[in-house]
Amino acid sequence: MERIKAIGIDAGSTAIKVVGINEKGNIVFYKVEPTSFQMKPQLEKIIEELPKDVPIGATGYGGDLISNATITASEIRCHSKGAHLFLKGPGTVIDIGGQDSKVIVIDQEGEVIDFTMNDKCAAGTGRFLETTAWRLKTPVEEMARFAEKADREVQVSSVCAVFAESEVISMVAKGEPMEAVIKGLHRALAKRVASLAQSLNIIPPILLSGGVAQNPVIKSMLEEELKEKIIVPPYPQLMGALGAAIISMESKTKVTNR
């Protein structure tokens, strides 16, 4: 394995993401684990296995629990730093995570100009697809495949993740094809996220990150809604951790340069 220069840990509420980067900022190591309800010991165990004497950047809901972090930074800053590596200039990051979604507008240097978040309503996050997938007895990874097969889409009127569950059940019971219902669910999520993005003065290009970015239907629907092309980086789920690693590397150089 190439020598790791810095580590970033994004301790999210759904998953813990760890990346190691080389001095060019390329990912040379990564790890993703679902977050257990006892986050602290879980994090300690993860850190134990990591190389020592390397700066660690921490972020995410559990970022403060990482006691030996060189630096902690907000998720917003970390996501923008990570995404900047791919955007290579000003642009917009849309991150759809398991429990929240955020839109960040960044400048030439990857610094945050403006941001907005949805951390109040599950209907605008990955959880929306997860709960409905569970009700439809379909693995969440399969949802996009179903949607792609649909020749039409059913309008899901509900704006609440909990009520959407019962809504889709009744639609299927009424004889609507599963595919059309699932496509409708994708549309509902894409529209929610698009309107969140449109509340800011977003600038192209747009990068989509977070676990949901792996879903090609969401990507293309967002492109339709926002009328912009969307870039999906190789490891969309790792943007926060990557940014944290970069920030910790930068802070280290700053200290030694002083």
Place this chain on the structure above:
Amino acid sequence: MRSLIKKLKLNTLKTAVTFKSCWNYLFFDIPKSWRTDILAPPLRIGVKTKELITKHYLEGMYANGIKPVAWVTSGAPVEFLKALGFYTLYPENHGALCGARKVALELCQEAEKNGYCIDICSYARTDIGSALSGKTPVGRLPKPDLLVCCTNICQTVLYWYQVLAHHFKAPLVIIDTPFIYTEASLPDVEYVQKQIETAIETAERIAKRKLKFEKLKEVMRLSKIATELWLEVINTGKNIPSPISAFDQFIHMAPIVELRGEPQTVDFYAQMLKELRKRVKKGIGAVIKEKKRVLWDNLPIWYSLKLLSETLAENGICVVTSTYTYAWGELAPMIDPERPIESMAKVYLHPILNRGTGDKLSLMKRMVKDFRLNGVILHSDRSCKPYSVGQMDQRAKIVQELKIPAVLIESDHNDPRAFSEKQVLNRLKAFMEM
């Protein structure tokens, strides 16, 4: 507290040296763990604030039968009531006190148990819960002989006061203030003036005395001076570093709301101003290492003042001022003691919540410039719809036009169930890094 009340009941009010023992139960204690590493020591005037408020509620406990009692909304024209010798109680302030004392939730739940919906303003729920259960951290609230509700802050008060009228079987006077976008028109002023005149007649009947015009003028004069002083207190924040933070203002605003029109309030703010000017001379900032200066929009989050002020101060951020506290000073020039009724009508038509969202945006922009601020925190208050409507656009405009960061945090001023510490701090952290 119960034993204290018993003691008070046994003694006459005169021997209620219990004031001292009462003291600890009321309003704010200076937090035992005051962070002197990041914050200037608490303002010395704090002792006086506590004294005024303690006395006010203590007087309230014994007001029934001694003075006519009126319960009023925070934006109600109170001067004629003062001139008629009423004891005035502000349920909203009492609500804030319950919030800061962290008992608001229990009272809200009392109201909810009785069928009041969780979507109703948490001040209203706190107050209705307190009225229905008789629970209050101040011992006992006097029963109202009159209710005065002015709609210049919201429509919630209109229904809330009808509930109070029904519960206490007390007469209710409603002063309807048409919504104005920027400035009131002459017919607006005349319309409100007529209602105030009718309200005076009702109040006279209840107080069993005639309003003396000279007395009213005097109360108006005291109101004006106190309001001017409060504005000057806020304006000391224009200095860098700012000697006062919005968190200080939230605490020390109680007298300007609750005790407007009284000589002691004038003395109080004169003294506070003196203390702040001394701080300015010595270059003492409310936040020790003031690096960034920001504006707060909307009501405070009463149960989280300490957490928020410390988190921000740790990062060198001073919340210099707020649109909320400013609202109690900005109308000072409009008060004309020589034409008390007409100017009351005018002043009480113009509070921030009775003006348009565009007007509020201009105010915020002006404040950013005048106070030399580099950021804005907008508290989207689940309870207070009229204050929160328009904040999304106001935030966007501030970011675009002033090129400064602005963050929206979602919470509630009195109901801690709407406050998620992690989420709020998460957003603030990103804001602080910008």
